[in-house]
Amino acid sequence: MNDQSTSRYQNPQLVDQSLADEDVELLDSEEETGPRLKPVFVRKKDRVTVMEREREAVKQKQAELEAKKMAEERRKYTIKMVEDEIRKETTVKEGDEPSLNDVNTDDENDEVEYEAWKLRELKRIKRDREEREQVERERLETERLRNMTEEERRQELRNNPRQVTNKAMKGKYKFLQKYYHRGAFFMDRDDDMYKRDFSAATLEDHFDKTILPKVMQVKNFGRSGRTKYTHLVDQDTTQFDSPWISETAQNLKFHNNQAAGMKQVFDKPTVNKNRNK
Structure with a gap:
């Protein structure tokens, strides 16, 4: 016995195996000592799971029957609507068809009609x-x-000045006021409505925009479609890098020979003397 225990302690694998065997024996002993329940037979009608399954099957079957019934009623209602619509169209067509009985001129006076x-x-x-x-x-x-x-x-x-109908009133526009065109249709008919002052200020144009800061004196300020300049009077829009501005031989030839206002219109004094002679 002592030799066996000594060899067990010397070999770790044998130690682990012995401990596992002891745990299994303890579990088996505890299961054997615990209380055991007596098996009792439960009839089919008393089983809860079976009854619930049967009730679910009955409910599903009833739902399917109700769905079929509703579909059948919907189909009958649709057929009835189609029949009523066809009957109405047939009645209207029969009523629109002229017949000899509809033409009754007995009460009319031929002389008056003529x-x-x-x-x-x-x-x-x-x-x-x-x-x-x-x-x-x-x-x-x-x-x-x-x-x-x-x-x-x-x-x-x-001698015969042209007659202008609906002559527009010339109003005075405010600073940065929006322009509205009065339109070009129906202007041949004289009407007071077309003679109104279309240059009157509306909405935000009633305010004086001259008191705004310089950066805000543009149209559609703060929007993506705002204008870059207030007006082009004080702006130099010359493009110095344009090919038309560069002083090349081709540009000089074009300006001197073909450009407007660049041709020589004065003659020499000797040419005028020769013409007078």
Whole structure:
């Protein structure tokens, strides 16, 4: 016994194996000493899990039946709506189709109807004749103006000034005031509405913007689409790096020979003397 214990302590693997065997024996002994329950038979109808499963199956089956019933009712309702719509369209078409019974002229006076038709026909003929005469007058006027000289046209315009309808009022714009165009449609019809002052200030234009700081005296200040300058009167926009500004031989030739206002219009005195002779 002593030799066996001595060899066990000398070998660590044997020590671990013996400790594991002792733990297993202790667990087995504890399980054997603990209380054990008596197995009791439970009938199928008394089992809780089975009853819950059956109840869930019944609920699911009822839900499926209700869904089928609702789908069937919805299908019947849709069919009924389609039938009613077709019936209405058929009734409207039958009502729109003219029949001989709808034409009843027994209560009408033929003489009165004939006089009314004759009046309408005379008005139509008169309107057509006036339109043709207006087109002919415009054609003759255009032809007459084309055959006139420039001096005769100016004299004609002075004698017969053009009549301007809906002449706009010339108002005074404030500093940085927004401009609104009054439009170009329907200006041939004289109306007081088109003669209003469209240069009046609106919204933020009522304020005096001259008292603002210099950096804020621009349109749409603080926005991405703001203007860079207030106006170009005090700004030098000359591009000195432009090819048109550089003094090259080609640019000088172009300015001297073809540019406006650069040609020599004065003659030498000797040339004028020769012409006078």
